[in-house]
Amino acid sequence: MDLSIVGTMALDTVETPFGNVKDALGGSGSYAGCAASFFARPGLVGVVGEDFPEEHLASLRSRGIDTSGVERAPGGTFRWGGRYETDVNVRTTLFTELNALERFDPKLPDDYKKTKYLFLANIEPGLQNKVLDQCGSLEFTILDTMNFWIEGYRAELDRALKRVDAVMLNDEEARMLTGRGNLRAAAAAALEMGPRIVVVKKGEHGAMMFTKSSHFALPGYPLETLKDPTGAGDSFAGGFIGYVASRGSADEETLRQAMVAGTATASYCCEDFSIDRFRTLNISDVAARAASVGEAVRFSPLEWK
Amino acid sequence: MDLSIVGTMALDTVETPFGNVKDALGGSGSYAGCAASFFARPGLVGVVGEDFPEEHLASLRSRGIDTSGVERAPGGTFRWGGRYETDVNVRTTLFTELNALERFDPKLPDDYKKTKYLFLANIEPGLQNKVLDQCGSLEFTILDTMNFWIEGYRAELDRALKRVDAVMLNDEEARMLTGRGNLRAAAAAALEMGPRIVVVKKGEHGAMMFTKSSHFALPGYPLETLKDPTGAGDSFAGGFIGYVASRGSADEETLRQAMVAGTATASYCCEDFSIDRFRTLNISDVAARAASVGEAVRFSPLEWK
Numbered sequence: 001m002d003l004s005i006v007g008t009m010a011l012d013t014v015e016t017p018f019g020n021v022k023d024a025l026g027g028s029g030s031y032a033g034c035a036a037s038f039f040a041r042p043g044l045v046g047v048v049g050e051d052f053p054e055e056h057l058a059s060l061r062s063r064g065i066d067t068s069g070v071e072r073a074p075g076g077t078f079r080w081g082g083r084y085e086t087d088v089n090v091r092t093t094l095f096t097e098l099n100a101l102e103r104f105d106p107k108l109p110d111d112y113k114k115t116k117y118l119f120l121a122n123i124e125p126g127l128q129n130k131v132l133d134q135c136g137s138l139e140f141t142i143l144d145t146m147n148f149w150i151e152g153y154r155a156e157l158d159r160a161l162k163r164v165d166a167v168m169l170n171d172e173e174a175r176m177l178t179g180r181g182n183l184r185a186a187a188a189a190a191l192e193m194g195p196r197i198v199v200v201k202k203g204e205h206g207a208m209m210f211t212k213s214s215h216f217a218l219p220g221y222p223l224e225t226l227k228d229p230t231g232a233g234d235s236f237a238g239g240f241i242g243y244v245a246s247r248g249s250a251d252e253e254t255l256r257q258a259m260v261a262g263t264a265t266a267s268y269c270c271e272d273f274s275i276d277r278f279r280t281l282n283i284s285d286v287a288a289r290a291a292s293v294g295e296a297v298r299f300s301p302l303e304w305k
Numbered sequence: 306m307d308l309s310i311v312g313t314m315a316l317d318t319v320e321t322p323f324g325n326v327k328d329a330l331g332g333s334g335s336y337a338g339c340a341a342s343f344f345a346r347p348g349l350v351g352v353v354g355e356d357f358p359e360e361h362l363a364s365l366r367s368r369g370i371d372t373s374g375v376e377r378a379p380g381g382t383f384r385w386g387g388r389y390e391t392d393v394n395v396r397t398t399l400f401t402e403l404n405a406l407e408r409f410d411p412k413l414p415d416d417y418k419k420t421k422y423l424f425l426a427n428i429e430p431g432l433q434n435k436v437l438d439q440c441g442s443l444e445f446t447i448l449d450t451m452n453f454w455i456e457g458y459r460a461e462l463d464r465a466l467k468r469v470d471a472v473m474l475n476d477e478e479a480r481m482l483t484g485r486g487n488l489r490a491a492a493a494a495a496l497e498m499g500p501r502i503v504v505v506k507k508g509e510h511g512a513m514m515f516t517k518s519s520h521f522a523l524p525g526y527p528l529e530t531l532k533d534p535t536g537a538g539d540s541f542a543g544g545f546i547g548y549v550a551s552r553g554s555a556d557e558e559t560l561r562q563a564m565v566a567g568t569a570t571a572s573y574c575c576e577d578f579s580i581d582r583f584r585t586l587n588i589s590d591v592a593a594r595a596a597s598v599g600e601a602v603r604f605s606p607l608e609w610k
Contacts, residue, residue, distance in 0.1 A: 217524035
């Protein structure tokens with residue numbers, strides 16, 4: 001096992017202008033795990049209920065994901081329902097049933113504790129700290145969070161931010177976390193909170209990475225087919241941490257490449273519902289998309305008269 | 306003279322969270338002209354009223370811009386007033402007084418007719434066609450337009466689109482022009498309307514360029530200081546066409562570099578009100594910003610285990 005991913009496992013009911021699914025495999029952990037699995041062998045920590053189909057776990061395992069960290073708890077699985085408008089940037093949450101997630105108490109199996117790379121997907125910051133307490137010596141950890149935790153769980157979140165290498169947020173969350181409207185100022189403020197890397201995800205507009213001395217940015221990959229953007233951010237994070245783990249390094253050059261890896265896996269994620277697009281992909285598809293991402297920003301230095 | 310720019314000249318009254326100006330030099334032609342002037346010698350075609358300060362024309366000339374194509378007409382100058390919210394992507398137009406612009410009938414001086422490069426900034430499409438009628442043999446022409454013309458002046462716009470090499474739009478306009486929500490599909494549809502190049506401007510999110518066989522994209526430059534985004538799109542176009550004119554080529558490689566040039570000039574434009582930031586810049590500042598834009602998207606090819 002090369003890395004651990006702690007996140008949600010869900011049954012998603014999603015409606016987009018291009019179709020719909022009911023009780024499909026979802027959750028930040030599922031998406032991140034699938035995306036990471038193209039680069040490295042992830043172990044997944046999460047909780048599901050009695051109703052969670054065994055075939056979903058089997059399909060994660062078929063991608064090389066270790067699911068021994070997934071706990072099956074009494075009651076139902078976390079369920080989320082959402083609808084996307086014609087402009088898929090506009091999303092309405094139809095329902096959220098926490099169920100088993102409400103009593104989630106992540107426990108890392110012993111071999112997970114030895115991994116050097118960790119992605120703490122969006123869960124309650126107190127649980128993220130509990131996971132960090134269980135880990136051995138980590139080389140690179142990414143933390144994701146959301147508006148709800150930023151507003152209501154600030155002390156635990158601040159504590160967690162001091163313990164990780166990178167925080168990954170969307171632009172709205174970055175502004176909320178820091179109270180700064182300007183994205184560059186927001187990133188600078190977030191860097192003061194502990195992490196040495198701030199990644200800002202901007203959906204179809206791509207992603208940016210800030211350190212105290214540099215910034216890196218990639219435009220989003222312009223998709224011909226976009227069916228369902230659910231999980232794109234988690235697929236970005238999964239591709240990112242998976243690439244870092246596969247290289248065994250987190251220097252600036254590797255992190256820039258990881259941004260490309262994440263852009264590639266996030267773009268694929270949107271091409272179908274749930275994790276379905278990942279089912280038929282192989283590593284050469286991901287490499288081809290990464291090359292396209294590179295080709296789209298390639299230019300020769302300007303020439304001056 | 307290396308290129309002609311036909312656009313508006315305005316007196317702008319602008320309020321942003323960072324300050325305000327009254328009757329400042331504005332208009333698509335002014336911004337595009339200033340931005341282009343770092344790369345080549347532009348000639349400007351536009352109309353101003355009796356109230357337009359001579360010092361504004363003098364400041365354009367001091368940047369090497371030929372203003373013999375600027376007509377002084379009876380009555381007042383085109384005036385625009387706008388306010389930007391804390392999120393500067395949200396803009397409210399407070400007033401629009403067309404004045405002299407209402408009777409604008411662009412006439413190109415003889416030496417303008419000989420230039421090989423032309424930027425038709427956002428004016429009534431019928432006038433854009435009139436300008437094209439006056440031009441000799443052009444090597445590269447860019448057309449900009451807006452929602453108002455797309456909705457109400459479609460026949461003239463369609464005719465103009467068949468006569469230009471590139472159309473430059475924001476994302477909303479691209480969707481309106483083509484009726485396609487997906488940006489890649491919208492670009493493909495716009496390419497069917499005549500131009501061989503479609504550039505989609507996305508404000509702080511950067512810009513994309515599509516041809517029938519390729520796409521290129523740049524993220525926006527993350528500004529530390531943003532005072533007023535008015536004119537950024539026109540400054541992008543001006544930097545773009547100025548670079549193309551300076552190289553005397555419009556092949557794919559040059560156009561990619563022109564996207565970088567436009568990103569650099571557009572980012573500078575936002576750092577102060579009106580064209581003020583351009584007053585103190587020199588070519589090495591623009592080169593440094595272009596290099597930063599390049600550094601922000603630079604990465605080594607991914608390595609695969």
